[in-house]
Amino acid sequence: MNIVLMGCPGAGKGTQSAKLQQAFPLYHISTGDVLRAEIASGSELGKKLGEIVNQGNLVPDELMISMLEGIVRSTDKGIIFDGFPRTVGQAQALDEMLARLHRSITHVLMIDLPEEEVVNRICSRKQCKKCGAILRVDAEKPVVSCPSCGGELYTRPDDTPQRAKHRLSVYRQSTLPVKDYYQGGGKYTEINGNQTPEKVFEDIAKILQK
Ligand code: ADP
Numbered sequence: 001m002n003i004v005l006m007g008c009p010g011a012g013k014g015t016q017s018a019k020l021q022q023a024f025p026l027y028h029i030s031t032g033d034v035l036r037a038e039i040a041s042g043s044e045l046g047k048k049l050g051e052i053v054n055q056g057n058l059v060p061d062e063l064m065i066s067m068l069e070g071i072v073r074s075t076d077k078g079i080i081f082d083g084f085p086r087t088v089g090q091a092q093a094l095d096e097m098l099a100r101l102h103r104s105i106t107h108v109l110m111i112d113l114p115e116e117e118v119v120n121r122i123c124s125r126k127q128c129k130k131c132g133a134i135l136r137v138d139a140e141k142p143v144v145s146c147p148s149c150g151g152e153l154y155t156r157p158d159d160t161p162q163r164a165k166h167r168l169s170v171y172r173q174s175t176l177p178v179k180d181y182y183q184g185g186g187k188y189t190e191i192n193g194n195q196t197p198e199k200v201f202e203d204i205a206k207i208l209q210k
Contacts, residue, residue: 001024001026001078001106001107001208002078002079002081002098002103002104002105002106002107003020003026003078003079003080003081003105003106003107003108003109003208004081004084004085004094004105004107004108004109004182005017005020005080005081005082005083005109005111006108006109006110006111006175006178006179007110007111007112007113007193008113008115008118008168008171008175009118009122009164009167009168009171010113010117010118010119010121010122010125010164011111011112011113011118011193012111012113012193012197012200013030013082013083013111014030014032014082014132014134015134015197016111016197016200016201016204017030017080017082018132018133019197019201019204020080020201020204021080023201023205024078024208025077025078026077026078026079026080027075027077027078027079027080028079028080028082029068029071029072029079029080029081029082029084030082030083031059031064031067031068031081031082031083031084031086032053032082032083033132034067034068034071035049035053035059035067036053036156038067039053053158054157054158054163055158055163055166056158056163056164056166056167056170057166057170058086058087058170058174061087061089061090061093064084064086064090065090065093065094065097068084068097069097072097072098072101073101078106081094081105085178086174086175086178087174087175087177087178088177088178088181090178091178091181091182092181105187106187107187107189107207107208108182108185108187108188108189109189109191109204109207110179110188110189110190110191111191111193111200112190112191112192112193112194113193113194114194115168117194118164118168119161119164119165119168121136122159122164122167123159123160123161123164124136124137124138124139125137125155125159126143126153126154126155127153127154127155127156128146128148128149128151128152128153129151129152129153129154130146130149130150130151130152131146131148131149131151133146133148133149135147135153137153189207191203191204191207
């Protein structure tokens, strides 16, 4: 099983990836996390990436693909691709890369969310520095530490209302066409993301168990 998990920023890809990993023996690759780790390392490459990512723009395809290939090669497990491909060029490159490795995408899952809900969600979320959990924060009852591991919570620098809106327009322009690339291939399914995380996962699990 090799899954592409699609959806706009804030659709719940990270949350569903965590649930998928608990339920199935899958390896999770989040290109957002890969990029944030490189940025945190303080390397020269990380500095360049930081400028792009914090503005809410996309990292160039060639660079993204070259960073990903080694990670894909490092595991024999089925993979959840979270946040990748984000352009049609990346989708084509992924198919070519997997073919070279005698693997292929088995499911493309699109988590759908109404636009008005997107910015709302993004601007009220925090992430745990230690375990990576994503939490919805209520302004009335702010959470100070991660309820699962006690780690420090932070707001991603690209999660401000202005940058969230920009990411959404980048998504519409560059990532939505990826839907056409996959639709019609018999692997593509849309899931209603405007439900509780548990219900979204139930819908995903039904598709995977077919
Ligand atoms: P979200 O889905 O909430 O936008 P991600 O963690 O998936 O968050 O991505 C954060 C940022 O990392 C993106 O806005 C973009 O700048 C960069 N990024 C992530 N994945 C890719 C990719 N496949 N290609 C180019 N840039 C990417």
